[in-house]
Amino acid sequence: MKKVAVVGYGNTKFSTDDIPIESLLLESTKEVFNTTNNLSQDLIDGVIVSTNDNSKYLGAILSELSGIKPKISHTVEHLCSSGTAATVSAFSYIASGLADIILVAGADKSDNPGQVLDWDRSRGEFTRPIYWASMFTKAHKRKFNTTEEELAVVSAKNHKQALDNPHAYSHKAYTIPEIMNSKNITDDLRMLDCSYSCSGSSSILLASEDIAKKFTDSPVWISGIGQKTSSASFTKNDLTNLDTTKSAADIAYNMAKATANEIDVAEIHDAFSICELMAVEDLGLAKKTTGAEFVRNLFNTENRQINPRGGLIGAGHPLGATGISQIVEITQQLQNKAEKRQVSNANKGLVHNMSAAATSSTVLILES
Amino acid sequence: MNKFEEELKKGNFITSECHKCDKIVWPPSEYCDNCFGNVNWRKISENGEIIEWSKKGSDVFCIAEFEKTIRIMGKLNTKNTDAKIGQHIQLSECSFNQGYRFIFM
Numbered sequence: 001m002k003k004v005a006v007v008g009y010g011n012t013k014f015s016t017d018d019i020p021i022e023s024l025l026l027e028s029t030k031e032v033f034n035t036t037n038n039l040s041q042d043l044i045d046g047v048i049v050s051t052n053d054n055s056k057y058l059g060a061i062l063s064e065l066s067g068i069k070p071k072i073s074h075t076v077e078h079l080c081s082s083g084t085a086a087t088v089s090a091f092s093y094i095a096s097g098l099a100d101i102i103l104v105a106g107a108d109k110s111d112n113p114g115q116v117l118d119w120d121r122s123r124g125e126f127t128r129p130i131y132w133a134s135m136f137t138k139a140h141k142r143k144f145n146t147t148e149e150e151l152a153v154v155s156a157k158n159h160k161q162a163l164d165n166p167h168a169y170s171h172k173a174y175t176i177p178e179i180m181n182s183k184n185i186t187d188d189l190r191m192l193d194c195s196y197s198c199s200g201s202s203s204i205l206l207a208s209e210d211i212a213k214k215f216t217d218s219p220v221w222i223s224g225i226g227q228k229t230s231s232a233s234f235t236k237n238d239l240t241n242l243d244t245t246k247s248a249a250d251i252a253y254n255m256a257k258a259t260a261n262e263i264d265v266a267e268i269h270d271a272f273s274i275c276e277l278m279a280v281e282d283l284g285l286a287k288k289t290t291g292a293e294f295v296r297n298l299f300n301t302e303n304r305q306i307n308p309r310g311g312l313i314g315a316g317h318p319l320g321a322t323g324i325s326q327i328v329e330i331t332q333q334l335q336n337k338a339e340k341r342q343v344s345n346a347n348k349g350l351v352h353n354m355s356a357a358a359t360s361s362t363v364l365i366l367e368s
Numbered sequence: 369m370n371k372f373e374e375e376l377k378k379g380n381f382i383t384s385e386c387h388k389c390d391k392i393v394w395p396p397s398e399y400c401d402n403c404f405g406n407v408n409w410r411k412i413s414e415n416g417e418i419i420e421w422s423k424k425g426s427d428v429f430c431i432a433e434f435e436k437t438i439r440i441m442g443k444l445n446t447k448n449t450d451a452k453i454g455q456h457i458q459l460s461e462c463s464f465n466q467g468y469r470f471i472f473m
C-alpha cells in the first residue's frame with residue numbers, strides 16, 4: 001500500500017451568502033492551484049466532490065471548470081462527514097495504485113438539504129439536529145451533572161479561536177455569561193451552543209509518496225484512518241457515548257501505531273457544545289468524565305490543542321466542506337503554517353468528523 | 369408510500385417483524401435485516417416509556433420506547449411542565465402528512 005500525503009489545500013470564506021455550489025467548489029480549487037508548487041491540470045488523476053447539494057455530476061462539472069480531464073471523477077455524500085468520507089475514497093485510490101494525485105473538493109450551501117434526514121422516521125416531527133442535540137445534552141447533564149456553564153466554555157473557546165481564522169463564519173468573541181444567556185432554542189440548548197450551517201468550500205490535494213515532494217517540501221501523511229457506522233436512525237443511539245467515534249478512533253490509532261496522548265492538535269466535530277465534551281473523552285484525549293475539566297483548562301490557558309480553527313461552532317459548518325476544512329487546518333498546523341493559530345511543536349494531529357447524531361464517525365491521524 | 373406510511377396515514381402505528389428470526393424489524397422495512405426474508409406487519413403496543421425528554425417553549429418532546437425495542441420521538445401531550453425518565457406513556461396519535469408525527473399522553 002502506497003503512503004498518501006496532503007500536499008496542497010484551499011479554503012473559501014464560510015458565510016451565509018447564497019453562492020452557487022459550482023462557484024464555491026471552483027473557488028477553493030483555484031486556491032489549491034494558486035498555492036501549490038508545480039501543479040498543473042494534466043497531473044490530476046481524480047476529482048472527487050464532497051457535498052450534500054442536490055446538483056448532479058459535480059465531479060465532472062468541477063473538472064471541466066478547472067480544465068482537468070481526470071480518470072476518476074464522482075461525488076461522495078455522507079451527510080456531515082462527507083468530507084472525510086471523500087478523502088478516504090481518494091486515499092484508497094492512491095494507496096492501491098489506481099491513481100497518484102487526486103483533488104478532493106468539498107462544498108455546501110447554507111440551505112443545503114443535508115441537515116435533515118427524511119428517511120429517519122424515528123425522529124417523528126423532530127427532524128432537525130437541535131432535537132437530537134437536546135437529547136444528548138439532557139442525558140449528559142443527568143448522567144454526569146454537566147452544567148450549562150461547562151457547555152458554554154466550549155462555545156467561548158471555539159468562538160475565541162475562530163477570531164484568528166480568516167475563513168471563519170464567526171469573528172466575534174462571546175463571554176461565558178453571554179453564551180449562557182443566548183436565546184433558548186430548547187430548554188437544553190442555547191443559540192451559541194450550536195454550529196451554523198454555512199456556505200463554503202475547502203479542497204485538498206492528495207498525492208502518493210512517489211510524487212508528493214514535487215508539490216511541497218513538507219507533505220503531511222495520512223497515517224491512520226478509522227470509520228464506523230452503527231445505524232442511520234438517531235434513536236438507536238446511546239445518548240451519552242459516541243460509540244462510532246470510539247470504534248473509529250481505535251481503528252485509526254491502531255493503523256497509525258499511535259496513542260491518544262501523542263496527539264498534539266485535533267479538529268473535533270463540535271456540531272453542538274455537548275459533542276466536543278463527549279468527543280474529547282471518546283477519542284481518548286481526556287479521561288472519561290473529565291471532558292469538561294479538560295476543555296475548561298484549554299480555555300483558561302489559551303491552549304489551542306482542540307479546534308484551533310474554531311471548530312464547527314466558530315468556523316461554521318458547510319457540511320460537505322467541513323471534514324476537508326478540518327484536514328486543511330491540521331495540515332497547516334503540522335507544517336507550522338497556522339500563523340496565529342499555531343500550536344507549538346505539532347507533529348501528530350487528529351481529525352474527527354461525524355454524521356447524523358454520531359450514527360457514523362471518521363477519525364484520521366495525520367503526521368508531518 | 370410504503371406499508372408503514374400507508375398505515376400511519378390511517379393513524380395505525382405498525383412495525384415489521386420476522387417470524388423466522390423471531391425479532392422486530394425496526395426501522396420498518398420490507399425484508400428482515402437478519403435473514404432478508406419477507407416480514408409480517410402488526411400493530412405496536414401503545415404502551416411505552418420515556419427514555420429522555422426536553423422542552424421547546426411549552427412543548428415537551430421526548431424519545432419513547434415501545435416493546436423494549438422501538439424508539440421514536442414525539443410530543444408529550446401533558447399539562448405538566450416536565451416529565452420523568454421511565455414514565456409510562458401511551459401513543460395517543462400518529463400521522464403521516466408531509467412528515468411523521470407522534471403524540472404521547
